[in-house]
Amino acid sequence: MYIPLHLKYRPQQLSQIIGQEHIVRTLDNAILSGGSHSTNALSKIAPAYLFTGPKGTGKTSTARILAKSLNCQSTQEPTTKPCGECNSCQTISHSSSLDVTELDAASHSGVDNIREIVSNLQLKPIESRRKILIVDECHALSQQSWQALLKTVEQPPAHVVFIFCTTEVHKVPETIISRCQKFDFRRVSLSLVVDYLEKVAHQESINITPTALTAIAKACHGHLRDSLKLLDQLTLLEEGEITPNWVWELSGTIPEHDLVTFCENITKGEITGNLGILQDWMKYGKHPITIHTSLVSFLKDLLICKINPNDRNLTLLEEDTWNELTTISKSWSINHIHSAIALLMVRQNLMRDESAHLWLEATLIEIVPTTKSSYQPWKDWKTAQDAINWAKEQLPHLSQAQLQEHWQKLTPINGKKAPAWVQLVEKLQTDSQLQTA
Ligand SMILES: Nc1ncnc2c1ncn2[C@@H]1O[C@H](COP(=O)(O)OP(=O)(O)O)[C@@H](O)[C@H]1O
Ligand SMILES: [Mg+2]
Ligand SMILES: [Zn+2]
Structure with a gap:
């Protein structure tokens, strides 16, 4: 029978819970303090625990393991290594234990049900050391x-x-929180998820490249169950070696290197390049919301990179990407990045619109001038000819004479010709790119 990976690899002991060391250590100590009389004075087992944190970080698994650890019958005392075989461990796994009740409040929140469970808790355990309500x-x-x-x-x-x-x-x-020992489950770090997936892939003889494993972990944002599910789906889909392309395809996520190219294009003012990338994404079925989120999140990473080039761990980026971003960030001012993010955020609600892709196109075009607004190439100009020479580099298809004519007709901004010139040249550039698009 085929067992999905996230069930097959459900952790069975606290030592198999990854990325939650502080919780595992505290619970281990508490379990070991349980003593031969489970309810003795030295026991550090709290009467109530509260496990909080994002989805897929191990809360439910830890709750079940704790229940097994306290009630496992393979030893006289609570154990940090529940056997998984005894009647108690087995019935907890199958939710049929007489002493351990697991209630999914999302589906059974009826108060009568709770009253019955609560009154049952008053009775002594039937076959184990503790009565436990999860x-x-x-x-x-x-x-x-x-x-x-x-x-x-x-x-x-x-x-x-x-x-x-x-x-x-x-x-x-x-009132409940104050009675509980509270544990905050953290999102599992990217590298731990990758290590974990690598082990699973190895044990299952799954043929997958290391970059594809990283791509899975990233696509699932440190969510272990989703990562395992995605790995599962990929093995069903691909008989040969699994590469990042498959991951991006199946998860609908945007490849990081596309995002790098995208930012480079903005720096260079290459609007057509970005419109092309956008078209490809749409063609491969990426949803506008996904594209939007990826762009915002990548620009946020660019901002972090700009402000703090040593803080890669604040992002989920790979080292290569980070290094490329470091180069790109030199051409962007903090204001540029802010306004690009702000512009995208304003358009966020439109991504559910039927014409979302048009809005995305419009936004991508707008981001370019916005991000260039504090760009001041005129600092190096001494004469009008310097300005024209600079324009010639930006607009190689125009002749010196044409450029001179534009210069003559130019309306200054606040009495200054240089900024007006940069604006005009940018506009001409955009126009010509749109024509060739
Ligand atoms: N910290 C973790 N260590 C190991 N596996 C985990 C961890 N968190 C989640 N998993 C995997 O994901 C699955 C679901 O985890 P679960 O405990 O139900 O998460 P939660 O209750 O926090 O949503 C588990 O069966 C296991 O395969
Ligand atoms: Mg859960
Ligand atoms: Zn057992």
């Missing part, structure tokens, strides 16, 4: 359900452990 997605509980839980959370019988999991801790009542 409330997954607990933010979905109704006010009444919290009310029904509160008294027992405040004064739990010694054999009871609550484990609340949520992605939205701000929706959990303060």
Whole structure:
């Protein structure tokens, strides 16, 4: 039978939870302090835990492992290495344990259900050391359900452990939070996800390039379950070697090197190049929202690169890309980047529009002059001829005579000819690029 990777590789012990070292260490110590009488005074097992953090970071897995660790029957005492084989471990895995209840609040938040569970908690465990209630997605509980839980959370019988999991801790009542030992699950870092995927790929004999593994981790933003699912899908799709192209295709994400070229084009004022890239993206089925998000996020990375060239770890970028960005960022002022991001953000809502691609095109064209507005090539000009020579470089298809004529007719801005000249040349450039497009 085929088992999806994210289920096959569900961690079975705390030591297999990655990227949450602080949590694993604290829980390990607590479990080991459990002692032969699980509820003795030295035990550091808290009566209630609250696991918070983004999706796919290991909250539910850790809750189940903690339950198994406390109740595993292979040892006399709680163990950090639950066996996975005994009746207790097995029934927890299959959600049929008499002492461990896992409640998915998103689907069962009925208050009657909760009242029944709570009254059942008062009874001694039937076949294990502890009675454990795992409330997954607990933010979905109704006010009444919290009310029904509160008294027992405040004064739990010694054999009871609550484990609340949520992605939205701000929706959990303060009275509950204050009774819990709280653990913040962090998004797993890109390199840890890549290492993890590499191990899985190796064990499963999946033929995939290292850059494709990185592309998966990036496309899923440090979300392990999604990464494993994507890897799964890729193996079904491709019999030969899996390359980043497949990842980009299947996940609908934009390749990083395209984004680099895109920024380079803006620096060079090459509008047509960018319109071409945009067309390719659309042709390969990238959604305007994805394109928009990728652009904003990449420009944000460019901003980080500009402000702090040593802080690559604030981004998810690869070293090559980062180095290229460092070069590109020299041609952009912080204001340029800000205004480009601002312009994109203003257009955000239009990306759901039927004509989203037209809006994207318009925006890409607009970004170019915006980002050049504080560009001052005239600093090096001494004579009118210098200005014309500079223009000749930008507009090689125009003759000296044509350029001189433009110069003569030029209307100065605030009495100054140079900025007006740069504006005119940029406009002529854009016009000619649009003609050839
Ligand atoms: N920190 C982690 N370490 C190892 N595997 C993880 C981790 N987080 C998630 N996973 C993988 O993703 C799957 C789903 O994780 P889960 O515990 O349900 O996340 P959450 O409850 O935070 O959304 C697991 O079966 C496992 O394969
Ligand atoms: Mg979960
Ligand atoms: Zn066991």
